[in-house]
Amino acid sequence: MSVPGKFRFVSSDRRVREDRRFVVGKGNFAADIVPQGVKHVALVTCPHPAARIVSIDKSAALAMPGVLYVLDGPELAGATNMLASGLDTPNVPRYPLALNVARYAGEWVAAVVADNRALAEDAAEAVVIDYETLPFVLDADAAYAGGTLVHEAHGSNVLLDRTFTWGEVDKDFAASPHTFKHRVKWGRSSTVPIETFGVTASWDPWREILDIWASIQMPKYPDQTAMALKIPMSSVRVHYDVDVGGSYGVKRGIKHTILVGYLSKRLGVPVRLIEDRLENMRGGDMHGPERFFDVEVAFDGQGIIRSMKMRALDNVGAYAGRSPFQLGKPVGAIVGPYKIKSVQYQAIAVVTNKTVQEAVRAFGQSPTNYALERTVDEVANKLGLDRLEIRRRNMIRHDEFPYLIPSGSAYDSGDYHTVVDKVLAHAGYDELIAERERLRATGKLAGIGIAACLEPSGGNSSFEPLLNPKVGTTTWMDSCRISVDLVGSITATMHTTSAGQGHETMVGTVVGEVLEVDPDQVRVVRADSLNSLPSNSPVGSRMAIMLGGAAFHAAKKIKDKLVAIAAHDLGVPLERVAYKDGSVYDTTAPDRARSWAELVTMAHRHIHKLPAGMEPGLSVSHIMPVPMGGGLPTADGRVQMYPCYSFEFHLILVTIDPDLGKPEIKRYVLGHDCGTVINPKIVRGMTMGGIAHGIGAALYEEFAYNTDGLLVAQNFMDYLLPSAHEVPPVELVHHETPSPHTVFGQKGSGESGYLGAPAAVASAVNDAVRPLGIVINSLPIKVAQLGDMIAQALESNAREKQKGN
Amino acid sequence: MKVELNINNATHAVEVEPRTSLLDCLRDKLLLTGAHAGCEHGVCGACTVLVDGAAVRSCLMFAVQADGYAITTIEGLAPGPGELSPLQDAFCETHGMQCGYCTPAMILAAHALLSKNAQPTREEIVDAISGNICRCTGYTQIVEAIALAAERMRGQNDPVRP
């Protein structure tokens, strides 16, 4: 579909319009919005991993200056419905404030409302809570085994335990001469935006409207707010023109919203909660997956992997939330870019006394890719095969698309071998190997990391009915409305928030492309939830496909209408006119034309010139379902997960100072194919940022707990975010394999980089330490721990050598 | 307490509690919301402002300590309504941001660097922004923006408008 030079604006290196407001400090972030008379919330949190709340004494706090109210769990639970959980787990109820039992250190127990945040914090310290500590469980294996239960009434710690078998797994294992099995661990980390979650709610009892300004990124936010607060959805007005200061999946402050929404109604004043960093890290419920993968593969002597058994055990924290679904999305790319014929996949989510997980960039796909790529490396190692060669042998070939994987998704398009070849050529693979050997000769440890993976994109809801048959949602729409006003200006409306993805620029570009007008002349605005069309927010790498698609189709409707008006006014059949640069002309007599201004005037003012029955004005909407979606899963759990599949191939060189255990990334090359690129600056930026996230997850970031069940990495001195020092320059190798399912051939790229970087870093570190006999199957790989492992290996190798002598 | 602050070349008398950080004072009292709270414990750098030309963390300074200094916030950098400084323009040219939350601080840190060093190396740029965490970009396009601005400010290139 995409041919270079085919587009006028799409794919050209245009500026990002949102940037202008950000560089002058004029973003409109949640904390910047301060309604008159707003009151501030601070939270009282549980200091124990599990405790019964015996009593709450608010009197001292209420007596303090500037304090309006202290809210506790029983009052809030009595007035609201429980928070929505994706799974069918009615005995794992969750409310914004703990109800009788707190289940993780940092869980909110009470909320103080005061004139300013400092006073609220003063009073929060004065709320006296009597706790009776309870036994707790932190480890997923232990939680799965039973024993200490996080939710007594649920009867176990297991929220989800489902085994899928796609294809003839047993037969394929029996027929394969080799098998390999190992366990790898993905540590608990997250994307940790620099803006914490913030929300302000203001209830107007006369209009019966709850206005909400929030740094939110989640589907079904107004709906869930209305349901929990027991008010009609038409009484909830979420303002989508709030700039979100980074999200990458986690800005899902539904519990925060219910809390301040209730308080605003209860107190009759606007109320806001802007998390501070401690609240954010401990009880903001934005931790990401923490998974054990037990992976077993069956393969032949050539390294062809025929079958895979994967057991993913996810420690989702204390409540169900949405996170168990992060075990579902990877089903749509469970075999990665490889032709594995059969798969058994066991997805297990257990609750523990840790902070609740939330959706994190890639929604479980990055950990799964890591597990798969670690496994492919080990298979290569076992056979003594080159890690590149084994990937080449197993990868789906360009001519095999669309390619149906065992779990029911058809990959749309791809050219994996070409991308790999381009990366190798760019990097100079032989020279890279020579460089590794040179480094090793100087006494350093050095390793090459390789990772190939897919980015399922066009986020759809298919994992919901897959993991919870009571949910029948089969598409996640997105929409665009376009109006051309009576003087001819174009305004496009989008219906959700953005967190830096440049959606306004994308919509402008797409509308400009279709209508053949300068994209900078297209105003792009955001509706609020009371006048919006359906959207499911920027999740699952979907907006280029979904919002881009909706904008395309809406613009097309405008164009079609202009063409119809012109043909009618010119008195010629539709087939005889053509649209060019905003005007329409008679193809048989190009002088006979109707200009943009004339057509707009006719549409708005000269109804007598319109074709009979045509609606006057120039306002259209388009609501788009996800391409290839719409089907329910089969009984054995096969479903088309997402429509499009981007590809990335990472090739990196890492050195490790053996005395310190400190890894350093010396070279980072990424081949990236997300189909047609709508805006190169945006795609490149998101990819670079994704790699930085991946490096963080691989080497630095972990929500570590101590044996007392307390989160010990709860501030930015202990939870380590990569700085500019830690992120190396990245060389991007671009390739375009358009998708047949999208309007320009575009695929998603919002999760790119992050999907493969952890696997690539793990691959490189393992390659570096393999000569010492070390295998590292756990992320993050922290400096001192790696240093200790290397020292132990050197010591025991030296002992062995001595024995040998 | 009453404190007189010189911000963006204008004097403001404000009444603050001693515990009010310069950051909160700028945002809440003076409505200069370009400085952002990220961690409030001095690590992320999102609250960076210039104090006598040097980049500092406004969350680690109390407003009552800030009298008598020339304080520059992001609001003081643009030459006029709708206009951008060369550095701001360069950030737009390379798309040296995504969500925009760390951006004002990043630009001020870069501004402090370029005012002392017209021809910074990549390492110097990286070091100058290493106290400012960005979670969106992986820093690549930020480093490029600062290098581009330095080049343009040395007169080797003229700003282009889109």
Next chain:
Amino acid sequence: MKPAAFEYSRPADIDEACALLAADDGARVIAGGQTLVPLMAMRLARPSRLIDIARIPGLSYVRDEGREIAVGATTKQHVIESDPVVRSKLPLLAKVMPFVGHTATRARGTVGGSIVNGDPAAEIVLVAVTLGATLVWREGGENAPIAASDFFLGPMVTALPLTACLAETRFPVWSDARIGVGFHEVNARQSDFAFVSAAAQVALDGDGRCTRAAIGIGAVTAVPFRLEGVAQSLQSQRFDEDKVREAVKAAVADIEPMADLHASAEYRKRVAVTMAARAIADAYQDASGRA
């Protein structure tokens, strides 16, 4: 994350600061605030009064007094970083300055603040211990000097009396012709507090043999410590990595390293040897370069 309420005072001179300290048990001195304010924000420190000494006249200076360089307590770290006297006379201090926090924290953070916080991983503290600096505090209108080795008592604990205020730090200047310095630290990210740090300053004769050495290790134990024995063993020696490593290894054999989330005790002890050896190697090489 807002601090608990406090009173704020800005005394005119250091004696007034001391008087304010004496008058209020909960009072604390603030200079740059780069360590104190985060603790206050998390309410781990709750001073009843902050006594701001940052702009007391005459407390910010770098004075060349021949055998010592006196650095006023409120001298900002970024001033030291580019100070020509420090660069020429205190190369070890100059060497570590870029490792102290970030550009933005050095713009407010002070030398005296770093000293009185007594963080075992602080680079300035390590230099003070390694070089044997003298710290001078003011109390009751009198100046009292104390050796750095006696000043630091534990992590964030010093001998500074509650009613005293640090006035200056006096770093000894080596008049030897050929001085070299070395500094190494390891951490997860480049600008974090070190898991292990080591500083070395050596003087060499024309033959490349050591005439004098000072070596210190930071971040490993509760307070930074000097490797006196190792320094002795370098006397009249050219650099020999194996010998140095052996000497350092012996010197740290009995220490009790700290352990935390980021690094084990074993790591700190083991890597201390590497860091010290590298710092010494760099110091030799640096001195050779100054022939």
